Amino acid sequence: MHRLEESASSQSQSSVQIGYIGGGSRGWAHTLINDVLQCDDLAGTVSLYDVDYEAAEQNAKLANALTSRSDANGAWTFEARRNVNDALADADFVICSIQDPVDETFVHDIDVPQEYGIYQTVADTVGPGGVLRSLRAIPQYREIAATVREQCPDAWVINYTNPMTVCTRTLYEEYPDINAIGLCHEVFETQRLLADIAERYVDDAADVTADEIDVNVKGINHFTWADEAHWHGHDLFQYLERELEERKPIPGFDPGELDDESYWTNHHQIAFDLYDRFGLLGAAGDRHLAEFVPWYLDIDEPEEIQRWGIRLTPSSARTDDGEGPAKMDQYLSGDAAFEFTESGEKVVDIMRALEGLEPIKTHVNHPNRGQTPDLPTGAVVETNAVITGGGVAPITAGDLPREVRSMVLTAVHNQETLIDAGFAGDLDLAFQAFLNEPLVTVHRDAARELFAELVDRERDYLQDYDLEGAAVLEG
CATH class of the missing domain: 3.90.1820.10 (AglA-like glucosidase)
Known part of the structure; x- marks a missing residue:
């Protein structure tokens, strides 16, 4: 913020x-x-x-x-x-x-x-x-x-x-x-990365915080890109080539090397690989960035993704392990104290700004009104905005390089197709977006079987769709 x-x-x-x-x-x-x-x-x-x-x-x-x-x-x-x-x-x-x-x-x-x-x-x-x-x-x-x-x-x-x-x-x-x-808090992680870079390369820089990094972000949520970053007038992008050389080789890990690390580990290897290829820094966590392109997850075994400094998140890590309810019982019984912390989230700061107390500048997801001129008007994009008692004013972030824009547009068009499908209850239209996903690299018939199986397993949560009339479910 x-x-x-x-x-x-x-x-x-x-x-x-x-x-x-x-x-x-x-x-x-x-x-x-x-x-x-x-x-x-x-x-x-x-x-x-x-x-x-x-x-x-x-x-x-x-x-x-x-x-x-x-x-x-x-x-x-x-x-x-x-x-x-x-x-x-x-x-x-x-x-x-x-x-x-x-x-x-x-x-x-x-x-x-x-x-x-x-x-x-x-x-x-x-x-x-x-x-x-x-x-x-x-x-x-x-x-x-x-x-x-x-x-x-x-x-x-x-x-x-x-x-x-x-x-x-x-x-x-x-x-x-x-x-x-x-x-979304993903860009904050990029600001923390850039704060570390400022400490390493800027003379006399010490104890730099993420809030001090002014970064220009553009794109869509989880496929966000940074093309400028400054700390107290210092251009931090001038140090990214040196940082890239320090981090090479990329990818720099062996399959299985991260077995003992957290499922959420992130070594920014994909962010810097994207910078190396396209000149912009990926401004979301590597686990998210990897899913928007077809090549990082083109693997035969789960351990292979560890070459890029990240791990697959198994479904077992997503299920409730009982810690939440157990902690709540301890809080309510007095056996454990709820600890107030600095969460790093901005929702209260944003509410304060909208109430006219203190304006802020931060990144938000908001319909495109020209802040990303080369992406479709009305599509929800992620850029900086100034928030005051008068509302949210997105800041123009500029165009994306052609090849980056092409990748982002694939995701935007898929999302817009899903919106159309959702409002129409049309699973056949939704399947068009499914087929166009970069990660869906299997044969068309296999993709149809996969889509139909997912719909069948989750049909109780898809009752707003025409399940009986969808040709994609008929085989």
Whole structure:
């Protein structure tokens, strides 16, 4: 985040109503609780809605208990709501972070394509997994947008759910006058990488933080690119060639070498390989970048991806291991203390900015209004924006190099096709996007079988589609 001049009104307190869809989570919901309770110039009510009401109720109970702690600065009340209309009624802000049952959806998105020789490092944005997750999300986000239109038409909607681009784009397609942005933390990791580079190559640079790095980003979520980066007037791109030479050979690991590392490990090898090939730095984590192109994941065995300094994320890493509920029980019983931390997320800063307290500059996902002139108008793109009490003003990021633009456009056109398919309930149209995914490198008939198998396994979550009339499911 880049702070601009501080407003004189920043010392006052604004009262806001937040509706949280996905309020039963142990992840983003706890992050929001952590962040709002450390904010002393916003106050109000957070209405937590979740299809699992009991989980939302537990989060409300935990959060209300935390408000009495001396290190909780915010004056907030938390309420669990059984009905989404009640949660969003007259809301100033709507936050979305939802997830279908992993063992009934996400596990299939990862495991089934592997049976066809298609490997994915994340499976939530593009590739077979991204397509299926999009198809599940579009009806859900149409409902969210319709509820916002009815209950809080002027609210700002802040989306954290993947696939970020498709979810945010659906909100605007259903309710064109909506105020919505998508937030992702991937670029922050790139800013931390560039902060390290500043410390190594700029004389007298020490203790450089990610917030101090001003980076120009462009593209779409998880396939974002940086072509400029500065730290206090120092051009950091001039050091990338030296950094590239230091990191060579790329790829620089052996298959199996990372078996003991985290599934989420990232050595920025793909980001720098893309820089080496195209002159722009990949500004998302390598696990995401790898899925937008056909060559990094062209492997025969899972261990081969480790050559690039990353690991495949198995479905077992996505299922609930019980730690979340166990921790919640400990929090509520008093056996463990909820620790307030610096989360690094910007949602509270963005709400403060939109309330007119303190403007900021940060990256957001927002419909293209010219900030990326060479990408389609209306497509959701990721660039910097200035956020004030007057709203969100995306900053022109400039054009992409031709070959990079070609790769990005493939993803954009697939996402737009999925939006059309989702609104029409047309799985045959969705299959066209599926076939055009760079990771779907199998024979057309095998691709059809894979698509049909994924739909069959997840059909309970695809009831808004014409399952009976889809030719692609008939064989």
